[in-house]
Amino acid sequence: MSDTPFEIKDDEINVEEIMEKIRENIRRRKEAGVYPPDPNPAPPQDPTGSNSEIARDLAYISGNWDIQNRSYFISSHRPVAGKVLVKGRELVHGEVRRYVDPVIWKQAEFNRATGRVLEEVAREVSGIESLREQIREDTTRQIQTTIGEVRSRLKERLREQKHEILGEISETEEQIRDEVTELAAQVKAEIAEEVREQIRAELTEFVPQLKAEIAREVEERLRAEVTAAVTQAKAEISEEVGAQVRAEVAKQVQSALLAMDTDIENRAWLAKVLEGRVLRGAPGEAELPDSPSAGTGLNYFVFEDHFRGSREDIKERQRAFVRYFEGCSNVLDIGCGRGEFLELMRDAGIGARGVDLDETMVEFCRSRGLAVELNDAVSYLEQLEDESLDGVFIDQVVEHLEPAYLVRLLELCYRKMKFGYHIVAETVNPLSFVSFANFYIDMTHVRPVHPETLKFLLGAVGFREAETRFSSPVPAEITLQKLIPTEVIDDERKAFIESYNRNIDSLNGLLYGAQDYAIIGKK
Structure with a gap:
């Protein structure tokens, strides 16, 4: 069994739940024998230690449980007839006792058993009172311990909440500061807009004159800059185009010269071969x-x-x-x-x-x-x-x-x-x-x-x-050309163009396929 009778959570403090757990803990301890009965119970004369009437009643029951009258004596004050009367009474008394004594004996036994039971009950009550006192002390001690733990946890929780609240306050202050800054910026913008409106209103009178002056000045500057830029661009373009043309012409001339050299070389070689054959007496066109x-x-x-x-x-x-x-x-x-x-x-x-x-x-x-x-x-x-x-x-x-x-x-x-x-x-x-x-x-x-x-x-x-x-492959510009549909076209015309283009593909494959x-x- 755990030494800790119950657990207090930080979420909330519920007194009824705490008391219920204390009662459950006491019950488990009693079942486990933690609280044994008192080996020396208090005397039955005062089982409660505070109720004197119950003590007197127990004492009376203990001393008077036997109700039989053993001191009864039959006698007569008549000297002559007394003997006969005594003898008769004894005979009657004997007959009566034969029926009454068993009942009285049973009642006495019952009284004695009841007395014993009450004495045992008194002892149990005394033990229960002692156990109750011990439980009360244990409970008080546990409650004090629990209260201390709860108090410390509450303090810790309060510290945490205080820290959280301070953090939230800091965030709130930051948000307020941002909002104030934004509001200040907005106010500044509104003020600036008002100032601009005022300035715009004041400048409206001078705008036509200002536009004319600026346009005239810009036109003069642009004319001068454009003239200079056009002159420079003409010179650059002329130089660049001239260089490209010269390079392309040189390339074409070089290619043509190379082709001519190759052709001349091949023809010279061929002439040499034919000349050799003529000198050998073999005709130039002779073949195997x-x-x-x-x-x-x-x-x-x-x-x-x-x-x-x-x-x-x-x-x-x-x-x-x-x-x-x-x-x-x-x-x-x-x-x-x-x-x-x-x-x-x-x-x-x-x-x-x-x-x-x-x-x-x-x-x-x-x-x-x-x-x-x-x-x-x-x-x-x-x-x-x-x-x-x-x-x-x-x-x-x-x-x-x-x-x-x-x-x-x-x-x-x-x-x-x-x-x-x-x-x-x-x-x-x-x-x-x-x-x-x-x-x-x-x-x-x-x-x-x-x-x-x-x-x-x-x-x-x-x-x-x-x-x-x-x-x-045959160059694409030589092949049959397809129709290119416009962006806006109805379905019938679109289907016709698609069918036409498929036929063009088939014809191109047949007429202008790979060579x-x-x-x-x-x-």
């Missing part, structure tokens, strides 16, 4: 039997330089395919032409070589330090060891080949390549009308190859993971 331009008298180097585009343009288009050959050391460029892709390989640190049927192309590539063989692609591949190549690039070649030759070429490429490496075959896209319309500019073209056909052929010879990549496509396969 299997060359695409054989028998046409066409110098394909000059033709390609005129129609296909500059080497820089071709290199920029082919740059997207370099990533398929990263980490390779033996890539074969079939129909390498002017060697654009071989130079890209060299710049990327990838080992590559080329093969071409055009002697002029081969000599041009060799003049630029590129490893190129003059030979037919099938014949060249047949000489290589199986699984010796780690990449094959075929650009704008398949449209020059007959079907049987193309299939044979792809079969040899598959056989000569290592596993896990790529083949890239790019050609003209026949799905685009503009591309197909320009297809026969090149007289050496045999037939265009559909993307699905070339993809099927690669898969048929064994290549896997074939993907199609379209390139060389080239490539099939990329993997062994």
Whole structure:
């Protein structure tokens, strides 16, 4: 059991609750035997110590509980008849006692038991009085202790509340100070507004004259400043535009000179090659039997330089395919032409070589330090060891080949390549009308190859993971233009424009689709 009989909370002091807890504490202590009965109770003569009547009654009961008359004696004052009367009375008395004595005995026993009970009750009452006095003293002591605790807690609570009140007072003072400051500012603003109104009223008379004077002065100053600024701006713009024009002209002249130098260099190189052939007794237009331009008298180097585009343009288009050959050391460029892709390989640190049927192309590539063989692609591949190549690039070649030759070429490429490496075959896209319309500019073209056909052929010879990549889009300004709806338009007109634009997209895809496509396969 806890030594603390009850707990007083700081929230509030409830006397009835305190007394109820005291009573409960006394009851628990009695049940636990904390208050045992008094081993030496007060004498029954004075059980209460203050009530004398109860004490006298207990003394009387203790001395008179036996009601039997043991001093009763039968006698007669008549000398003669007295003996007979005495004898008769004794006989009657004996008969009466036989019925009365049991009742009197029971009553006496009852009286004696009652006396004992009353004496025990008196002793219990005395013990209770002693216990009550002890409880009163304990209760008084606990109440004093509780009052002390409550007083100290109340003081602490009062101190806290005082501190809180002081804090609230401080906050209130701060708020009042802020409000006073705000009110003072408002009053100042109102006063200032009144002063401004007064000044405005006083200045109203002088405003027209003041405006005229200011306008005149500002106009004069602005005219002078604008004139100076315009003069300076003209000089700066003239100088800047002149510098830009000079730079652009120099750039264009430099580009033109570079192009002319390149063209002159190529033509000089070509003239030198042709001159060498004449001196050797070989005709300049002589080609290998299997060359695409054989028998046409066409110098394909000059033709390609005129129609296909500059080497820089071709290199920029082919740059997207370099990533398929990263980490390779033996890539074969079939129909390498002017060697654009071989130079890209060299710049990327990838080992590559080329093969071409055009002697002029081969000599041009060799003049630029590129490893190129003059030979037919099938014949060249047949000489290589199986699984010796780690990449094959075929650009704008398949449209020059007959079907049987193309299939044979792809079969040899598959056989000569290592596993896990790529083949890239790019050609003209026949799905685009503009591309197909320009297809026969090149007289050496045999037939265009559909993307699905070339993809099927690669898969048929064994290549896997074939993907199609379209390139060389037609400039947007050449394609069919869409209608642009205005901001305010009804639903019917809006639906018509959307349908029209969808049709334009379909036509642009058919007429002005990508000009080239490539099939990329993997062994």
